[in-house]
Amino acid sequence: MILLIIVSTLTGAAAGSGLTIPDPEPGVAQTYDDTFRVLASNDPDPARGSSTVQLYEYDNGTIREVNRTVVTQPVQLWEDSIRPRDALVIANESDMYQSGLTGYYTIPYRDQWYTLEEWNTKWGERELRILPLYDADASQATDTDGEYTVEVRNPNGWWNPVYGAAVELNGSNFEVTNPSTAMVHTAEYQTITDRKRDIVEGFLRYSELAPSESVARSTAAVPMDSGSEVFPTVDGASTSLVWRSGSHDLVRDAYLGFIDVTPGVWYRDRYVTQTRQVNTYIPWDYRISVPTDYSESDSCTINGKSYSLTRWANYRLLDSQATVVDVTAGNISMQQWGPGQWTTLNYTSPLSEPRPLPVGTHTMTATLQIDAELQKRYGVSSSRCGEWDRTRIETRSVTLTRSVPIETVNSDDLSVDVHVYDRPGDDVVSIEWTGEQGLATGAAGWESIEVQVGEKTMYVTAPWRFFSVSWNTAVEERTERGTSEIAASHSYGGQYPAMLRYRMSPENVSVLADQSADRHIWWETTRVDEAGSVAATPLPDTIVAPENANRTPLYGQYAGTLKSTDAVTGESISVSAVDIWGFPVTTRKQVTRYEEAVLNVTIDDGTGTADITLRETDGTPISGREVYVDGATVSVVVTNASGAATVDVTRPIVQARFTGDNWWESHSTYYLRTQAVAVSSASIVVDAIEVVSYLNDAVSNAMLLVEWLVLGVFAVFWMRYMRCRPGGFA
Numbered sequence: 162m163i164l165l166i167i168v169s170t171l172t173g174a175a176a177g178s179g180l181t182i183p184d185p186e187p188g189v190a191q192t193y194d195d196t197f198r199v200l201a202s203n204d205p206d207p208a209r210g211s212s213t214v215q216l217y218e219y220d221n222g223t224i225r226e227v228n229r230t231v232v233t234q235p236v237q238l239w240e241d242s243i244r245p246r247d248a249l250v251i252a253n254e255s256d257m258y259q260s261g262l263t264g265y266y267t268i269p270y271r272d273q274w275y276t277l278e279e280w281n282t283k284w285g286e287r288e289l290r291i292l293p294l295y296d297a298d299a300s301q302a303t304d305t306d307g308e309y310t311v312e313v314r315n316p317n318g319w320w321n322p323v324y325g326a327a328v329e330l331n332g333s334n335f336e337v338t339n340p341s342t343a344m345v346h347t348a349e350y351q352t353i354t355d356r357k358r359d360i361v362e363g364f365l366r367y368s369e370l371a372p373s374e375s376v377a378r379s380t381a382a383v384p385m386d387s388g389s390e391v392f393p394t395v396d397g398a399s400t401s402l403v404w405r406s407g408s409h410d411l412v413r414d415a416y417l418g419f420i421d422v423t424p425g426v427w428y429r430d431r432y433v434t435q436t437r438q439v440n441t442y443i444p445w446d447y448r449i450s451v452p453t454d455y456s457e458s459d460s461c462t463i464n465g466k467s468y469s470l471t472r473w474a475n476y477r478l479l480d481s482q483a484t485v486v487d488v489t490a491g492n493i494s495m496q497q498w499g500p501g502q503w504t505t506l507n508y509t510s511p512l513s514e515p516r517p518l519p520v521g522t523h524t525m526t527a528t529l530q531i532d533a534e535l536q537k538r539y540g541v542s543s544s545r546c547g548e549w550d551r552t553r554i555e556t557r558s559v560t561l562t563r564s565v566p567i568e569t570v571n572s573d574d575l576s577v578d579v580h581v582y583d584r585p586g587d588d589v590v591s592i593e594w595t596g597e598q599g600l601a602t603g604a605a606g607w608e609s610i611e612v613q614v615g616e617k618t619m620y621v622t623a624p625w626r627f628f629s630v631s632w633n634t635a636v637e638e639r640t641e642r643g644t645s646e647i648a649a650s651h652s653y654g655g656q657y658p659a660m661l662r663y664r665m666s667p668e669n670v671s672v673l674a675d676q677s678a679d680r681h682i683w684w685e686t687t688r689v690d691e692a693g694s695v696a697a698t699p700l701p702d703t704i705v706a707p708e709n710a711n712r713t714p715l716y717g718q719y720a721g722t723l724k725s726t727d728a729v730t731g732e733s734i735s736v737s738a739v740d741i742w743g744f745p746v747t748t749r750k751q752v753t754r755y756e757e758a759v760l761n762v763t764i765d766d767g768t769g770t771a772d773i774t775l776r777e778t779d780g781t782p783i784s785g786r787e788v789y790v791d792g793a794t795v796s797v798v799v800t801n802a803s804g805a806a807t808v809d810v811t812r813p814i815v816q817a818r819f820t821g822d823n824w825w826e827s828h829s830t831y832y833l834r835t836q837a838v839a840v841s842s843a844s845i846v847v848d849a850i851e852v853v854s855y856l857n858d859a860v861s862n863a864m865l866l867v868e869w870l871v872l873g874v875f876a877v878f879w880m881r882y883m884r885c886r887p888g889g890f891a
Contacts, residue, residue: 182249185272187324187344192271193245197356198252198651199238199268200661201631203701208254209233235626235705238266244322245269245348252651256705258626261608262424262663263743264354270653271349277323277340280313288314291328291335302346304328311337313345322346351653353629353661354423357442360658361420361501364444364636368483369500378449378481380640381414384633384649384660391633391660392418392444398531398557403474403539404455411478412559414639415447417485417529419565424742426600426627426663428698431566432525433600435742436517439490439569440504445529447483447559450641452476461546470543479534479554486530490567491523503527518569529561572596572605572740576747579612579736582824583754584833585728588614589824591688591720592621598715599625599695600665605740610748612723615732617682619723620673623741624695624713626666628704631659666706667695667713672721682725688825692717720825730754755821758783758832762817762839764810771815771839773798773806783832791816813841 198204233255248269251257259266281287290312294303302310302322309328312320326343328335337343362370364382371377384391398411420442425434456473488495488503493516495503507514540550575596582589590612597604610621636657638645649659672684694712738746756777763772771793775783782804789797792812800806821834
């Protein structure tokens with residue numbers, strides 16, 4: 162059986178795409194454009210294709226590193242460090258997804274450098290990892306001789322590459338001898354939460370955040386997706402025209418919308434979010450169009466003579482006001498906590514108390530009120546005809562309301578039971594779920610389950626991926642003079658960052674094994690019990706989500722063996738689980754520690770039988786267990802109340818094997834596997850033919866080394882016996 166252990170950094174197709182992706186220059190804090198494109202998974206991937214990955218495989222007790230060519234797969238964004246260059250490679254070749262919906266994932270946009278000495282001064286002496294470098298990779302940090310890659314532990318737990326380190330062997334340990342010049346590479350980052358604030362604030366530059374009223378009234382910034390308005394605009398606040406037929410809309414290009422509901426995901430035509438706190442980002446804009454002044458010539462007749470006159474009308478905007486007057490989620494009136502940002506938290510209370518929404522479906526509604534005050538001056542001018550003028554002030558309004566459906570869920574009814582069966586080198590971990598697991602009514606999906614056994618840590622990850630997608634390609638700035646289009650930005654500090662929200666794609670339950678540098682650990686799934694499934698989700702074709710083609714199973718039980726190269730038992734064991742919102746899931750732990758068993762085989766040459774006993778280390782009998790026997794008339798026996806069984810022997814060597822208790826069977830005490838071998842000294846039994854027969858069986862069945870050792874002892878005994886025996890073969 163071949164088991165995947167760990168996959169290395171993806172390398173591959175970017176070089177052939179024509180896209181130039183710069184490598185980090187030690188000491189140069191260069192800025193990278195477009196790194197936020199990793200959050201636009203629906204964008205085309207120019208270099209998507211095949212890539213080479215390095216992975217470890219476990220095959221019949223041997224761990225080896227191999228290269229595999231695979232179709233470009235999506236990459237998971239962890240709450241740790243990726244380099245700006247890597248973000249560009251991923252955005253160019255594939256897509257990036259998250260397993261949860263917290264907003265604290267970070268995207269890098271600029272290199273940041275420390276000398277190793279500065280790094281240790283800033284964070285304290287940090288752990289170094291020095292590994293042989295097998296493959297040439299220009300993007301990978303290497304030492305000065307190009308033989309090793311050097312990494313230093315980040316305070317948050319991950320590893321940062323070190324460039325230009327001088328590596329020397331000091332005794333049995335490698336060390337870096339130039340900490341004052343070796344460069345640690347990290348990056349400046351922006352959280353996704355901060356990115357979404359930048360997005361909404363970009364759309365408010367001509368409305369809520371406009372530097373003046375004249376700027377606010379002059380321009381409307383309208384998000385567009387491939388030529389279509391993302392949020393439909395309206396014209397209104399109509400006023401009649403003096404001396405002309407028709408009317409004029411004072412308010413133009415007004416819109417209101419919801420960029421995102423956080424923390425949440427757009428799933429099957431609604432936002433799915435949690436119950437404790439709901440936030441949203443609301444862009445809006447408008448512009449004012451004042452009617453042009455008007456005049457027309459005419460004449461009047463006085464005493465049979467015609468005289469010229471001019472009818473005129475002047476228009477002046479006295480004031481305009483626009484504000485989002487009300488945002489509700491269900492029956493809760495949301496409060497504004499920043500430009501375009503609204504929340505269900507009660508900010509008027511001293512502790513900003515949460516106002517939870519009950520589990521269920523609701524409507525989120527926002528209302529934009531725009532008022533315009535217009536002065537109309539009009540009249541008639543003439544040297545002979547009667548002159549007059551009048552002034553009239555009008556207030557015209559537009560009320561715009563938009564709504565989106567939301568569903569609130571939580572994990573209060575979900576619980577996870579983790580049962581660890583402690584064994585040397587192959588601990589069994591069995592996980593069972595109770596309650597709804599997925600984004601069903603009233604149930605938030607779990608994100609991960611962490612099981613720590615001593616120094617070994619494994620993570621069971623949930624079968625869903627959250628892809629961030631952009632849903633506008635450009636922004637139109639509309640004025641009275643015309644319209645200009647500005648592309649949506651995927652760079653830090655861009656004028657109009659692309660709008661983002663999440664889409665969900667089902668995947669598969671998987672296990673990640675976190676291993677320290679001095680040991681290998683790996684996982685083998687051995688038992689699953691399906692309990693429902695998650696249907697495939699309609700997604701844009703440009704999202705790389707191969708597992709989304711079929712229904713994804715959910716499990717009532719998921720179990721397997723956590724194998725390792727150590728044989729430690731009795732370690733401390735801890736378990737925890739979180740849901741996709743980052744909240745803890747009710748978790749219960751049960752630990753069963755396997756006990757050692759002692760198996761003995763004694764051959765009675767007088768009766769031609771063998772007595773088999775299975776006991777605890779203190780001599781307590783172990784009853785009711787199957788023991789497999791070679792060299793007897795029966796192949797399996799069951800121990801009695803005294804932990805014993807008797808068999809008739811057929812060969813000079815009798816081997817007994819207790820394979821250990823299966824963890825899924827019910828026992829008060831669980832015992833480890835063990836075996837024993839006995840050798841007969843009776844001349845009537847010891848026959849050369851039997852020895853040859855045993856050798857044949859031993860080789861064909863690939864018996865354990867201990868059997869060969871016992872056979873060696875028996876061979877010595879046989880030779881001595883033959884030298885002392887009076888006569889040859891009987």
